[in-house]
Structures are given as C-alpha cells and as structure tokens.
Amino acid sequence: MSEGRLSPFHGLWALTNRELKKWYKEPVILLLSLVQPILWIGIFGKAMNFASMFKSASIEIPGLTVPKQIIDEIGSLVLKQTFGTTDYFSFLAVGMLSFIVLFTSMSSGMTIVWDRRLGFLGKLLTTPVPRGSIIVSKVIASIIKSLVQATIILLIGVLLGLRFSFGLFAPMAFVITYLSLFLLSFGFSSLFLMLALRSTRWETQMAIMNLLNMPLLFSSNSFYPISSMPWWLKPIALANPLTYANAISRWALLGITPQVSVILSMLYLVAFAAIFTTLGITLSWRYLSL
Numbered sequence: 001m002s003e004g005r006l007s008p009f010h011g012l013w014a015l016t017n018r019e020l021k022k023w024y025k026e027p028v029i030l031l032l033s034l035v036q037p038i039l040w041i042g043i044f045g046k047a048m049n050f051a052s053m054f055k056s057a058s059i060e061i062p063g064l065t066v067p068k069q070i071i072d073e074i075g076s077l078v079l080k081q082t083f084g085t086t087d088y089f090s091f092l093a094v095g096m097l098s099f100i101v102l103f104t105s106m107s108s109g110m111t112i113v114w115d116r117r118l119g120f121l122g123k124l125l126t127t128p129v130p131r132g133s134i135i136v137s138k139v140i141a142s143i144i145k146s147l148v149q150a151t152i153i154l155l156i157g158v159l160l161g162l163r164f165s166f167g168l169f170a171p172m173a174f175v176i177t178y179l180s181l182f183l184l185s186f187g188f189s190s191l192f193l194m195l196a197l198r199s200t201r202w203e204t205q206m207a208i209m210n211l212l213n214m215p216l217l218f219s220s221n222s223f224y225p226i227s228s229m230p231w232w233l234k235p236i237a238l239a240n241p242l243t244y245a246n247a248i249s250r251w252a253l254l255g256i257t258p259q260v261s262v263i264l265s266m267l268y269l270v271a272f273a274a275i276f277t278t279l280g281i282t283l284s285w286r287y288l289s290l
Contacts, residue, residue: 009133010129011133012133015133015134016141019138019142020141020144022111023145033104033107034100037100037103037153038156040092040096040099041092041093042156045160046160048088048092082228084225084250084256084257085254085256087163090161090162090163090254092223093154093157093160093162095220095223095250096222097181098222098246101150102184102213102217105146105184105185105189105192106188106192106212106213107142107209108139108192109192109205110202110205110206113196113200113205117202125288131284131285132281132284134284135280135284136277139186139189139193146181146189147182164254166252166255172252176251177248180245180248180266180269181249183269183270184241186273187269187272187277188241190279190280192209193280194276197283197284197287197288216240216242219237220237220240220243220246221237221246221247222246227259238260241269241272244260244266245265245269247265248262248265
C-alpha cells in the first residue's frame with residue numbers, strides 16, 4: 001500500500017469537491033436556502049422598526065405636553081439599554097448570519113443519508129479512504145457553503161440598511177466574525193452528521209431538523225437579548241452556541257458589549273467545534289457501515 005493511501009487525509013479534497021459540485025451546479029438550491037433569512041431581515045426586521053415606533057409615539061398626560069424630542073431621546077435610550085444599539089434592524093441582520101449557518105449545517109446530515117440510499121456510500125466504504133475523511137469532507141463543504149451564504153445575507157443586510165460600527169478595525173472585525181461563524185458551522189455540521197451516521201431515511205433527518213431548528217434559534221439571542229428572557233430560558237440561552245456566535249459578531253460589527261467576554265465566547269465555540277468533530281470522527285469508525 002502506498003504512502004498516500006496511508007494518509008488520514010487521503011481522498012479528502014476529492015470528496016469535499018464532490019459535495020461542493022452538488023451545490024454550486026444547482027444555483028436554485030442556493031437561492032431557496034436564502035429565502036427564509038432574507039424574509040426575516042427584509043420583512044420582520046423592517047416591520048419591527050422600534051426606532052420608528054418611538055418616533056411616531058405620543059404621550060398624552062392631562063395638563064402636560066411631552067415634547068417630541070424628549071420622547072425620541074427616551075426611545076433611543078431604551079433601545080440602547082435593551083439591544084446595545086438604537087438600530088434594531090442591524091441587531092437582527094447580524095443575528096441572521098448565525099441563523100443561515102445553523103440552517104446550512106443542519107442539512108449536512110441529509111447528504112450522508114442520500115449517499116447511503118443512492119449506493120455511493122457503500123462503494124466509498126470499500127475504498128481505502130478513511131471513514132474520518134468522509135465526515136470531515138462533508139463538514140468542510142458545509143462550512144464553505146455556510147460562509148458563502150452568510151456573506152450574501154450580510155451584503156443584503158447592508159443594502160437594506162445595516163450599519164456597521166467598527167471604526168478603523170474593519171478588517172479585523174470581519175476576521176473575528178467569520179472565525180466565530182466558522183467554528184459554529186464546524187460544530188453543528190459535525191453534530192448533525194453524527195446524528196445521521198446510521199440513518200437510512202431522509203424523513204428522520206427532516207424531523208430532527210424541524211424539531212431543533214426553531215428551539216435553537218429562539219433560545220438564542222438572535223432576535224432579542226438574553227436580559228429580556230424569562231429566568232428559566234436564560235440558562236438554555238447561555239448553553240446555546242448561537243448565543244456566543246451572535247455576541248461575537250455583534251461586538252465586532254456593531255460595537256455591542258457582550259454579556260460574556262469575547263475571549264470566553266470564542267473559547268466556548270472552539271470547545272463546541274472540537275468536541276463534536278472528535279465525536280463525529282470517532283463514531284464514524286464504529287457506526288459508519290454498509
């Protein structure tokens with residue numbers, strides 16, 4: 001057996017490229033995957049314009065007239081203390097970056113199910129390609145797709161009114177943001193691939209995605225800060241990786257001070273990605289079979 005066949009990375013790029021070809025050769029799939037987050041930021045984000053609500057509000061007290069300027073200042077103060085910014089649309093748009101990463105990573109488990117059903121996985125398992133490479137290739141492909149789609153959502157957010165607040169540190173702000181999204185995608189892709197190792201039915205994976213999609217999204221700080229949550233939801237939000245990716249992205253792009261320090265948030269995402277990637281590769285050797 002040649003030295004190349006002994007490498008743990010043997011066949012990794014070929015498998016990764018195969019996954020990406022199935023994606024970029026079908027642009028309609030890319031467009032459909034962007035519909036939901038675009039609707040969130042385009043309709044919900046613009047409809048929930050808290051700044052406009054405060055500006056159009058009026059306070060009527062018998063015998064007292066509250067100047068419009070005072071109402072606007074109070075509204076801006078409330079928004080700043082609640083969301084860390086007076087622009088809720090920017091707050092939501094940045095949160096949609098982690099949402100598209102979550103949604104794309106969830107679908108990674110479907111690829112291994114279809115490979116099994118179509119017979120490709122059976123043929124692949126008879127080759128010298130390490131089983132860990134099968135998992136890692138799908139994770140890498142999922143990460144690339146997630147970051148590309150997150151970039152598209154970010155550009156659309158800018159066109160709709162997303163305003164950055166990073167001063168002279170723009171390059172580093174984007175590096176930090178994409179690093180957090182990279183780690184988030186790494187962890188979630190590994191998790192959902194791990195759940196799909198023994199699955200033979202795509203309906204099972206769809207049920208898992210539908211079960212976890214909304215709870216993960218709404219138990220994070222994607223739409224509202226943790227401080228606004230009920231006491232029983234706060235511990236769940238603090239265990240949710242989306243919370244830390246959102247906190248890092250908003251700190252880097254919007255200048256919002258996170259509840260948990262950026263360093264600890266990044267370490268949490270590193271641990272999340274490392275644990276589930278290790279579990280996914282380890283379990284693939286035991287449960288990935290014909």
